[in-house]
Structures are given as C-alpha cells and as structure tokens.
Amino acid sequence: MSAAPEGPGTAPTSLHAAFRRAAADHPDRVAVRDGHRELTYAELDAVSGSLAAHLRRTARGPYVGLALRPGLHLVAAVLAVLRAGKAYVPVDPDSPPERMRRILEQFLALPLLAEDEVLPGLPALPGVRPVRISEAMAAADGLPPLPSAEPPFAPAGLPFAPAEPHPESPAYVIFTSGSTGVPKGVVVSHHNVLRLFRSCARHLDFRPDDVWCLFHSPAFDFSVWELFGPLLHGGRLEIVPPGTKRTPADFARFLGDRAVTVLNQTPSAFRQLCTVLTPEQTHRLALRRVVLGGERLDPGALRPWYALAGDAVELINMYGITETTVHVTCARLSPRDAEAGGPGTIGRPLPDLEVRVVDEQLRPVPDGTPGELLVSGAGLALGYLGDPAMTAARFREDVEPGRRWYRSGDEVLRTADGDLVYLGRLDRQTKLNGYRIELGEVETALRGLPGVLDCHVLLDTAPPAQRLVAHLVLEEAVPVETVRDSLARTLPAYMVPTVYVPVPELPLTLNGKVDEKALLARSARG
Known part of the structure; x- marks a missing residue:
C-alpha cells in the first residue's frame, strides 16, 4: 500500500x-466529495x-x-x-x-x-x-x-x-x-x-492522485473496494448521486465532470454506460482503469467500448465473492478478448490465494475440464454470522488438513497455460426437456448476433410448461424474428429460447446486477 x-x-x-x-x-487533500460538500x-x-x-x-x-x-x-x-x-x-x-x-x-x-x-x-x-x-x-x-x-x-x-x-x-x-x-x-x-x-x-497501482467514485450500495461488497481504494492511499472519493446512478447518460457526464480515473462496474452496468457514451464524452474522460466484477463478463459485449476508446484505458476483469473478500482473481483485458468472444477469462488468483477446480466429490479435475471453484488463503472471511452449520458446509476443512477451502458454487475451467475461464453459476445451469443448459452460453450466442445490444435469458417455470425466455435490448430496426432465426443457426434446438421479450434496457438491482425478478414479471403469462 x-x-x-x-x-x-x-x-x-x-x-x-x-x-x-x-x-x-x-x-490537506480532499478525501471525499458529495456534490458541493467535501472533507479533507x-x-x-x-x-x-x-x-x-x-x-x-x-x-x-x-x-x-x-x-x-x-x-x-x-x-x-x-x-x-x-x-x-x-x-x-x-x-x-x-x-x-x-x-x-x-x-x-x-x-x-x-x-x-x-x-x-x-x-x-x-x-x-x-x-x-x-x-x-x-x-x-x-x-x-x-x-x-x-x-x-x-x-x-x-x-x-x-x-x-x-x-x-x-x-x-x-x-x-x-x-x-x-x-x-x-x-x-x-x-x-x-x-x-x-x-x-x-x-x-x-497487479494494480494505487495512486494518491486517483479519483474513485462510490457507485455501489454499501450493502454490496464492491463498495468496500470503492471506499477503501482511495481512502487508504490518499485518493479522492466522489459520491455518485442516486439519480445519476440510475441514468447512464447522466453518469457518463458525471465521470467527465468529476475527472474520475478509477471506475468500478458490474458488466451489466458498464454495458449500459457504453450504449450512451458518445465519442466526445469518451475523449473527455480521465479514466485510466475500469475494474469489472460482481457477475459474469461476456468479453464480446466490450466491443462498443473498444470501438470508442481503443486500448487507452486499462480494463481489468476481477472475479470475486463476498465470502472471499471482494476479489479472488485478476485478468487484464484487450480488444483481442472482445473480438474473440466466448466465455470470459478471470485470469489467475491473487498472490495470497490458492484455487482448485474440483468435481462433485471435491476431487481435482484435469485442466480443460469444467468443475467447481474452491478458494483458500488469506481472503477467506471469518464465516457466517450466527450460523456455524452453514459456515462448516461452505468453508470446508475436510479438503486438506489444516486449511480451509471455500466452495464458491461457480463453474470454471483451467486452461493449459494456467488461466481460469468463468463458465457461470452452477445454479444458473438448468435442465429443460432432459437437456442440461448453461444460460450464460445462450446469452453469449445472442450478444454475438447483429443488432443485439444486450440480453438476459431465464427459465420460466410457471405452468403449463417450462420455457426459455430471452429478454433483448435491440437496435431499432432489428425484428425479434430475425434474432430467433439467426440463433437457431448457431445453437442446438434445445438451447434456443421459445419466447423473446424486447426491453428498452435490462433492469438492474441495487447492486448493479440484472434484476431477474423484474424481468420475469414483464414476461409473465397472461
């Protein structure tokens, strides 16, 4: 530090x-600024x-x-x-x-x-x-x-x-x-x-002349990173007004006006910001680094950003969990990652952490084989408040003598060169008509289609029959039928959603993640 x-x-x-x-x-440096009020x-x-x-x-x-x-x-x-x-x-x-x-x-x-x-x-x-x-x-x-x-x-x-x-x-x-x-x-x-x-x-340099902004709710652990990132290193923390946070165009202006240099975003929120940024606004930004985290990143969704800003701003994908203290791994991104598309790399663990990829019996799997991610090391939290049984179930002490390992519930694979690729939440894998479907894989395919700006796929379990529902943010001239037909040429039939719901934007929760309950309400059967 x-x-x-x-x-x-x-x-x-x-x-x-x-x-x-x-x-x-x-x-005498300004520590925190909220509108016109500030404290050194x-x-x-x-x-x-x-x-x-x-x-x-x-x-x-x-x-x-x-x-x-x-x-x-x-x-x-x-x-x-x-x-x-x-x-x-x-x-x-x-x-x-x-x-x-x-x-x-x-x-x-x-x-x-x-x-x-x-x-x-x-x-x-x-x-x-x-x-x-x-x-x-x-x-x-x-x-x-x-x-x-x-x-x-x-x-x-x-x-x-x-x-x-x-x-x-x-x-x-x-x-x-x-x-x-x-x-x-x-x-x-x-x-x-x-x-x-x-x-x-x-991996990252923390500078006294950096300007961070508090975008996330204090009840979301990304805020711990945003609060102490500047305050432990002499930087300035800018408070994002609530209305500005909810309006991407206003937030884009805020970033330029406040000369923010370090931005922390969930991929969902960053995609919305990219859709409203103009070339003029992008050139006004003082950003030197964007840290993405909190949910699965689809690298192909970063193409609009790279088209605007090139590689002048460092983009970092950091995977983490509240139980492992905000961040576990770090990966620097490049325009090549966006062009390649596919599942996003989350890089390698921080130096004081160790990870394993295991099967259902917590046995290590070979490189290239999907499995659950386990995390051990100095980032593991003390446990769950007042719940020793849950603590023992998730913070495992039976994997290796003398060490605790946290079961993440996330599916990853390790490549031959040692990088981790995030495949999605194990609880986002579902079965439909006997087929195992990774919803993130369907979303990646959709985002690769012309005219699809953003999307989120859910399994609707309401009677009379389960169905895959795709919520789409589309360019104006793109009909839903075109998207469905293009997707059918890319994915097997059992992975193609049966319902497509156009939305002006994906609703976000207080933590900046996609609000699935709000989406299900929009697509509810009449």
Whole structure:
C-alpha cells in the first residue's frame, strides 16, 4: 500500500489505522466529495474520530448498523464504527422492507444509524435501536476524537502500539442472498481487507492522485473496494448521486465532470454506460482503469467500448465473492478478448490465494475440464454470522488438513497455460426437456448476433410448461424474428429460447446486477 510502509511492526493492522496513516500523509487533500460538500483527510479524520468517541460511549455490542445512503455521513460513520472497535453492518435503505427485517432480526442488540427520511420505513424490532445520524453527529460535535489504539501519526513509519486491534477482528458484516430465503451475514475481518489491497498492489497501482467514485450500495461488497481504494492511499472519493446512478447518460457526464480515473462496474452496468457514451464524452474522460466484477463478463459485449476508446484505458476483469473478500482473481483485458468472444477469462488468483477446480466429490479435475471453484488463503472471511452449520458446509476443512477451502458454487475451467475461464453459476445451469443448459452460453450466442445490444435469458417455470425466455435490448430496426432465426443457426434446438421479450434496457438491482425478478414479471403469462 502506498501510504503504509511494509515491514515488521510498521504496517497497519486495522482499516482505521491505515486510513489515519493516509490522513497523516495527505492531510490537506480532499478525501471525499458529495456534490458541493467535501472533507479533507484531516477533516474526515477529525469528524470520524469524534463520532467514534460518541459511539464508544453510547453503542453497546460489537456491531453498529448503518441505514445510510452514500454520502459524507456514510463515509464518516464507516470509519467511526471501525475506530470505536466495532464492525459496521450496512443495510440498504432502498431494499425491500422484508429484506431489512430479515437482516435486522438476526441481531439481539443493534444500534442503527439512519437518515431521518429512512426511519419511518425501518421495521420495529425489539433488539434494534434506531439513532438519527444527524443527532449522533451533533452529539459528537466538539468531543475530542477517540484516540484509537494506535498513537497519532507524526513521522510516517513509526511502529504501532502493541494495543492495536487484532487483525482478525470483524470489520463489517455484509448480507448475501440465502437459498432458504434468509440473508446470510458474511463476517469479514480487518486483515481480510488490508491484505486485499496489499495483494492487489502487485497487479494494480494505487495512486494518491486517483479519483474513485462510490457507485455501489454499501450493502454490496464492491463498495468496500470503492471506499477503501482511495481512502487508504490518499485518493479522492466522489459520491455518485442516486439519480445519476440510475441514468447512464447522466453518469457518463458525471465521470467527465468529476475527472474520475478509477471506475468500478458490474458488466451489466458498464454495458449500459457504453450504449450512451458518445465519442466526445469518451475523449473527455480521465479514466485510466475500469475494474469489472460482481457477475459474469461476456468479453464480446466490450466491443462498443473498444470501438470508442481503443486500448487507452486499462480494463481489468476481477472475479470475486463476498465470502472471499471482494476479489479472488485478476485478468487484464484487450480488444483481442472482445473480438474473440466466448466465455470470459478471470485470469489467475491473487498472490495470497490458492484455487482448485474440483468435481462433485471435491476431487481435482484435469485442466480443460469444467468443475467447481474452491478458494483458500488469506481472503477467506471469518464465516457466517450466527450460523456455524452453514459456515462448516461452505468453508470446508475436510479438503486438506489444516486449511480451509471455500466452495464458491461457480463453474470454471483451467486452461493449459494456467488461466481460469468463468463458465457461470452452477445454479444458473438448468435442465429443460432432459437437456442440461448453461444460460450464460445462450446469452453469449445472442450478444454475438447483429443488432443485439444486450440480453438476459431465464427459465420460466410457471405452468403449463417450462420455457426459455430471452429478454433483448435491440437496435431499432432489428425484428425479434430475425434474432430467433439467426440463433437457431448457431445453437442446438434445445438451447434456443421459445419466447423473446424486447426491453428498452435490462433492469438492474441495487447492486448493479440484472434484476431477474423484474424481468420475469414483464414476461409473465397472461
């Protein structure tokens, strides 16, 4: 990490300590900007330190919930919770009330910092104590900043005090969708996140003059990368307004106006951005790197980007899972990857991680053979909150003595030269009329057809019979029949969808992934 010298006893062992090191090195740089409001590193350090002092006095228990939208308050609150020696639990205020209830009811006692307009929509639960963030900030105003375990950073490189928090202390709990309908809380440590950036520094350079933007919900782990990428290295974090995030054309202007240099996107969101970018806007961009992650990448879908920008901007595909701390592998992309099409490479694992490709009995398979991806190493989370049985089932200790391996549920294959190719979620494989179908393979074939700008294929299981449904974003003059006939010449008959639904754009969830429930509602049978 650029702001934290390596060496015995010198590297920060907590996220807030690493931030404070960056704040000492770059006190007058703008740390975060939200519209016309901004905080320098020194100001953010002071504000978060005072709020940490208030939370230390008033917030009981090891966790503090954050029902906050992206903004100055969110950034200060994340740092304050960590500095107070607790872990933050992001709850997206825009998520359905039932999901919020299912998350919050998993805590016996949880202070919950919330915005005023969010409070009426929060479920009333015995263990949850909502606190207005405005009142918490006012109560903290004037308090001396909490002197967290480490001493103030004067000369960079001084050893940390022995009381520095244990690296394996929880830093956050992010909830993912559970197969039972109950969200699973993934507990991630300070060490998990700190080693992520140290490990990625071998592939990516983190610069103090970089400008990142917070595009994703704090309840999606891509936001951890977006928050700490700049704040641990002296960069600037720009907050994307909610309306701008939902409108690709406005977001394109935002990127140019704010001179964003590092952009992080799901492939679905990036495809929508590419459809609205003009050559003039592209030339105005200050981007030097785009990191793609969060879902399967179809390299052929990047052709519009390369047609606009060439290879002047570095495109990186990073595969990862919440349970393995944001990123696992890294692959640099090129126009050749887009032209080749086919399944997307996810490259090789980060230096402190190891991967295996295994069969259903968790036995390694030969190169070139599809199998489930297992991950081991320093990125593995502590486990699932309050669920030791699920933790034992997914974080396996029976694969190799003395090591934990995480079962990803993703299908990959390893090529002869050692690169991994992502084939899709095992739970996106389906059977129809006795045939095994990988829905991502159908989507790749569709995106390779003239006039298909984007697509998403689903299995509709509603009576009277199961059917494949293709949702298509098309150029204006392309009839659906042409797409269907072209696809029939490319794929076997059992993989060709029977229903084609034109849509103006693919709806996205709060995490920037395709909203399959919304698509199924559009194609529901009358």
